[in-house]
Amino acid sequence: MFNEALLDELRQLERNVVEAELRLAEQEALIVDLKRQHQDASSAQAELEIMRESQQQRQQDRQRLLSLLQR
Numbered sequence: 001m002f003n004e005a006l007l008d009e010l011r012q013l014e015r016n017v018v019e020a021e022l023r024l025a026e027q028e029a030l031i032v033d034l035k036r037q038h039q040d041a042s043s044a045q046a047e048l049e050i051m052r053e054s055q056q057q058r059q060q061d062r063q064r065l066l067s068l069l070q071r
């Protein structure tokens with residue numbers, strides 16, 4: 001039962017990781033477009049850094065769940 005709950009959480013986290021990767025790519029493309037248009041990309045860049053930090057946390061959470069499932 002405990003493993004089933006962990007697997008459910010892992011499945012949701014995996015979906016979140018994939019969705020976040022798409023959002024990261026979109027944000028990176030936005031920054032490229034802003035720079036290409038010679039516009040200020042600093043706020044978009046700051047948002048990207050926050051998004052990357054969040055993604056790193058999700059990936060750490062995923063590793064934690066995988067470790068728990070291997071016990």
